[in-house]
Amino acid sequence: MLLSVVTGNLLSKKLRTLLTVAGFGVCVNLHIVVTTVMRFISEDLDMQMQRFTGRLVIQSRSAAGTTGIEWPPISSSIPFEAVERVLVSDRVQRSKSTAVSFAVLAPPPFATAPPEALVVGLEIGREDAFLAGAPAMLGTNRLPADSGAAGHEPAPVILGVLAARYLAAQASATTEVESPIGPIALAAPGSDLEIRGAPFRVIGIIEPQTNQLLRSCVVMPLESARALLGQTETVSAAIVTPRRTKDIAELEAALEASHPALMVVSDKQLTASARQLLDRTQQFFRVVRWTAVVVAALLITVVMFVAVLERTKELGTLRAIGAPGSAITGMILAEALLVALAGSALGVPISRLVIMKALGPDAAAIRSRRIEAQSVGLLTALGLLAAILPAVRALRVDPIVALRYE
Amino acid sequence: MLAARGLSRSFRVGASDVQALRAVNLEVQAGDFVAVVGPSGSGKSTLLHLLGLIDSPSRGEVRLQGEPTGRLGAEARAKRRLTTVGFIFQTFNLLHSLTTRENVEIVLQLAGVPKGERRKRAEVLLRTVGLGERLQHRPASLSGGERQRVAIARALANQPAVLLADEPTGNLDSKTGEEVVALLEELNAGGQAVVMVTHNAALARRAKRVFAMHDGELREVTGGPA
Numbered sequence: 001m002l003l004s005v006v007t008g009n010l011l012s013k014k015l016r017t018l019l020t021v022a023g024f025g026v027c028v029n030l031h032i033v034v035t036t037v038m039r040f041i042s043e044d045l046d047m048q049m050q051r052f053t054g055r056l057v058i059q060s061r062s063a064a065g066t067t068g069i070e071w072p073p074i075s076s077s078i079p080f081e082a083v084e085r086v087l088v089s090d091r092v093q094r095s096k097s098t099a100v101s102f103a104v105l106a107p108p109p110f111a112t113a114p115p116e117a118l119v120v121g122l123e124i125g126r127e128d129a130f131l132a133g134a135p136a137m138l139g140t141n142r143l144p145a146d147s148g149a150a151g152h153e154p155a156p157v158i159l160g161v162l163a164a165r166y167l168a169a170q171a172s173a174t175t176e177v178e179s180p181i182g183p184i185a186l187a188a189p190g191s192d193l194e195i196r197g198a199p200f201r202v203i204g205i206i207e208p209q210t211n212q213l214l215r216s217c218v219v220m221p222l223e224s225a226r227a228l229l230g231q232t233e234t235v236s237a238a239i240v241t242p243r244r245t246k247d248i249a250e251l252e253a254a255l256e257a258s259h260p261a262l263m264v265v266s267d268k269q270l271t272a273s274a275r276q277l278l279d280r281t282q283q284f285f286r287v288v289r290w291t292a293v294v295v296a297a298l299l300i301t302v303v304m305f306v307a308v309l310e311r312t313k314e315l316g317t318l319r320a321i322g323a324p325g326s327a328i329t330g331m332i333l334a335e336a337l338l339v340a341l342a343g344s345a346l347g348v349p350i351s352r353l354v355i356m357k358a359l360g361p362d363a364a365a366i367r368s369r370r371i372e373a374q375s376v377g378l379l380t381a382l383g384l385l386a387a388i389l390p391a392v393r394a395l396r397v398d399p400i401v402a403l404r405y406e
Numbered sequence: 407m408l409a410a411r412g413l414s415r416s417f418r419v420g421a422s423d424v425q426a427l428r429a430v431n432l433e434v435q436a437g438d439f440v441a442v443v444g445p446s447g448s449g450k451s452t453l454l455h456l457l458g459l460i461d462s463p464s465r466g467e468v469r470l471q472g473e474p475t476g477r478l479g480a481e482a483r484a485k486r487r488l489t490t491v492g493f494i495f496q497t498f499n500l501l502h503s504l505t506t507r508e509n510v511e512i513v514l515q516l517a518g519v520p521k522g523e524r525r526k527r528a529e530v531l532l533r534t535v536g537l538g539e540r541l542q543h544r545p546a547s548l549s550g551g552e553r554q555r556v557a558i559a560r561a562l563a564n565q566p567a568v569l570l571a572d573e574p575t576g577n578l579d580s581k582t583g584e585e586v587v588a589l590l591e592e593l594n595a596g597g598q599a600v601v602m603v604t605h606n607a608a609l610a611r612r613a614k615r616v617f618a619m620h621d622g623e624l625r626e627v628t629g630g631p632a
Contacts (some may be wrong), residue, residue, distance in 0.1 A: 001504065001512045008503020059611025319501040320460055321560070323516050324481055399460050403495060403572075 008150040009311065012178060016050075017339070020303045024343025024383065025350065027296035029089045031375040033358075036368065038282055045278055046400045047211035051132035054245045055096075056252055057265045058086060058238040069265050069273040072118065072213065073100045073237040078262055079187045080231075086259065091251045096241035097125035098303040103236075105195065105218060106166050112170035119195070120217045120224020121235070127237040131206070135163070136215050138175065138187030147221050154192055154199035155224035157185030158214040161186065161208040167193055167218070171202065179208075198228050296343075296379050297386035300336050304390035308332065308397075315394050316402015329391040336387030337372045340380040347373050407597060408434040408568050412466035415452050415622075420571060426452040427464065428622040434568060441610035442603040443627075450603035451572055453619065459483040460490045463622060471567055472602055476611040486516055492561030496573035498553040500545040506532060506556050507541040512564045522565030531559040533590060551582035558589060562598070569593070573603040575609060587612055590597045 010017045048071075059069075059076035070076060082320045083099045084372065091338045101121035108115050122130050133139060140158070147156045159167065161179075164186035168174045171187030186194055187202050193219065194200070206214055222227075226235065240249045248266065265273075308315065315328060351372070413430040416423045426449045432456075434440055444450050451626035455461040459475055462617040468475045470490055475483065482596060486491070497575055500509050507528045534540055545553055561569055571590065575583030587609050589603075593599050594614075602613060610616050616628045 001508055005501055005503055005506060008501075051470045095541055138428060182409075267592055313499070314501060317501070319484065319485065319496075320458075320495075320499070321513055321595060322484050322486075322491075323515075324484050343512075403460075403497075403499065 005314075006338065007333055009307065010335060010338060013307075015284040016303065017280040020299060020339050021342040023299045024296050024340055024379070025346030027292040027299070028344050028347025028379050029268065029351040029354060030292040031289055031379060032348065032372055033354050034285050034292070034354055035371050035375060036351075037358075038285045039368070039371065041278060044212045045274050048213050049267065049274065050277065051134075051211070051214075052142070052239075052267050052270060053105065053114055054248060055129070055267055056240040056242070056255070057270060058083065058240060058255065058259075058262050059236070059265065061263045067262070069269060070276055071073070071270055072102050072120075074104060074115075074118075076102075076236050077231070077234045078237065080150055080226075080233055080235050081258060083235055083260060085253060086238060086240060086262075088326075089251075089254075091243055091247055093241045093243045096129050097124060097239060098129040098240050099222055099235040100130060100231055100379060101222060101231055101236045103225070103229045105163070106216075112133070116216050116305060117166045117218055118213070118216050119225055119228065120219050121220045121222040122219055123227075127219065130240060131214065131219070134210045135207045136204040137207045138186075139179075140225065140271040140282055141204055141206060143219070143221055144203070147224075154201040155220055156203040157193075157195070157200045158185060158206060158217075158219040159202055160206050160213075161212075162212075162215040163204050163218045164202070167195075167202075170194060182368065204300045213239055221403075244272075293379060296340075297382045300339065300383040301389060303339070304332060304387045305313035305335055305393065308390045308394045311394075312397055312402050314402075315397040316399040319397060320399035320403060325395050328394050328397075329388075332391035332394050333384055333387050336383050336390075337380065344376040344380060346378065360396075407471055407570055408432075408601070410453070410457060410466065411467065411469070413453070413463050415449075415456060415461065415545040416464045417475070426464070426622050427624075430622075430624045432457075432617070432624060434599055436567070436599055437594070437597050438599045438601075438610075439591070439614040440601045440617065441613030441615070442601070442617045442619050442624070443605065443607050443610040444603075445605060448619040449622040450605075450619050452622075454570050454572050454603050454622070457568075458493055458586050461485050471505045485578050488513065489564050492569045493564035494554070494557050494571040496567060496576040498522050498545070498550075498557045498577070500553055500556055500560075502545050505542050505544055506537060506548070509545070509556055510559045510563050513560055513574040517552070517564050527563065528559070531562055532556070534562075535559045538600065549582070550578050551585060554578060554582075555589065558586070558593075562593070564594045568599040568601060571600065573604055574602060575604065575606065583609065 049261050061072035062079045087094060102117040103119040105117035106115055118129060124145060124147060126141060135141060143156055164182055167187045168185045171193040173188040173191035174185040176183045176185055177186035186205060188246055189202050189204055191202050192199060208215055210222040215390060242248045252264050252266050318328060410430055410432040413427055415427040416425045430453060442450050442453060456463050470486055510528035510531055511524045514527060529541060532541060533560055537552060537555055540552065573585055579588060590600050591612060604610050618625050618627050
């Protein structure tokens with residue numbers, strides 16, 4: 001019966017109820033999306049860094065970033081000859097070390113993410129220095145041994161799934177693969193395509209369950225990349241693996257001493273630098289997230305206060321006929337709860353759409369029912385807390401004053 | 407059963423105190439039908455609010471079924487209002503989002519009566535007041551007289567010791583008002599104690615005992631304890 005009074009009150013003010021539910025839904029949506037993106041960025045960074053554990057990255061000192069460290073070092077440029085000297089060192093495990101050329105083909109889908117398509121030129125046979133064992137979903141994850149030879153055209157490319165989707169429009173053939181957001185078209189292994197006017201042939205697609213950097217890479221022979229990017233005497237960076245993992249600090253010190261013009265970045269420094277950048281981004285996201293929480297709570301407080309003021313007569317009547325305080329506060333809290341749950345029922349599907357639209361094939365992998373449940377739980381709990389003040393106000397309605405209402 | 411002893415109530419209006427009730431004494435026995443008549447502002451409604459534990463006296467005491475009520479907290483007073491007193495208001499004060507039956511059932515629910523029983527009791531009461539065919543109607547689709555009948559059924563739901571009616575015919579035409587008073591008479595004939603305040607002297611005369619209220623003072627004009 002009391003629930004009938006509550007629903008009756010909500011239905012008697014349809015437009016207001018609808019707007020409140022919509023407002024709460026937007027806050028729930030915002031909270032879920034921001035939390036999901038925060039988690040995605042953080043986890044993805046961890047996965048990227050994991051693949052570079054035990055390795056050193058050599059880049060130029062002029063690279064961007066507050067610490068001078070840039071990842072991936074797209075704007076870095078170092079003499080190829082210097083890199084060659086580093087790579088032949090006794091302490092370097094040559095098979096897992098390579099010079100690298102980076103260039104952006106398509107911008108990132110959101111801040112702090114790697115580009116959607118990123119050219120990664122690697123030495124043939126040393127792909128593992130960058131791919132770190134990432135398997136192929138289609139085709140191969142190895143560049144053919146003879147593909148670096150002059151006149152070998154078109155040059156082979158191995159694509160991350162995001163890059164394969166990005167390049168599908170210009171590929172001579174596409175293949176459809178199932179993805180969490182439904183079937184998506186990718187540039188098919190065996191298909192030809194042009195990158196910056198040069199012909200390439202897709203030979204493989206990398207398994208997407210890796211990280212954002214590998215999903216967006218366009219791996220090609222180093223020589224092809226250097227030719228494409230006009231790096232006649234330079235490369236972007238080098239990824240160096242020590243012969244023995246425990247020698248990494250020693251190798252770092254030796255390289256820094258012998259090549260003072262180059263910046264030697266250890267896996268720990270890379271992680272720390274990336275974390276620093278991530279922290280700043282996360283700080284902004286945290287502000288957005290808490291704004292959503294505060295707005296949702298304020299919305300409930302204001303709307304419930306107005307509802308209590310409007311229903312002075314009804315609340316006073318209930319008090320006069322003997323309704324206990326718990327029934328009065330229960331009604332107000334139940335109303336807030338219904339609004340919060342209806343708002344959540346609206347906000348959760350919207351957040352799924354937004355995440356899917358913004359993050360494409362990654363969406364379902366990063367979408368988490370736990371985050372949804374936590375966001376709904378948090379905002380609903382705060383919505384209820386926010387309704388306590390109006391509920392106390394309702395409890396204080398003087399039945400005598402209320403009975404004088406006409 | 408319901409007794410007021412030396413009941414006074416003053417209100418602060420601006421800088422001065424207004425004395426709404428002055429040392430009122432009243433005793434209502436089981437089966438009584440008491441009418442309090444007086445002009446607007448004489449203190450009738452204030453007396454009813456004090457008798458029904460909606461308000462607290464500045465001085466004096468209300469005893470309900472022999473129990474002094476002066477020291478009862480807000481929740482204990484609410485419980486007495488729910489179980490021992492039935493209120494009938496001039497403006498009916500029904501809950502518009504509920505049906506006729508639900509308006510009666512709600513006080514039973516608040517008193518903890520199980521669902522099946524409260525539904526049965528609400529239907530019986532509504533049939534008693536002549537609204538057996540209007541169970542699913544909402545207050546907006548009822549006439550003034552019908553709304554007051556629903557209010558009476560609601561007031562009777564928890565079998566109160568006394569019915570307190572505040573100008574129960576004030577918002578009704580004379581014919582409908584007459585019907586409502588007839589219903590109260592009928593209930594009283596069945597043993598229900600009723601206290602009714604009204605400014606209508608003709609209706610007041612239908613009660614067994616009539617009191618006149620003037621400037622906060624109560625004086626019995628007819629009848630007396632049997």
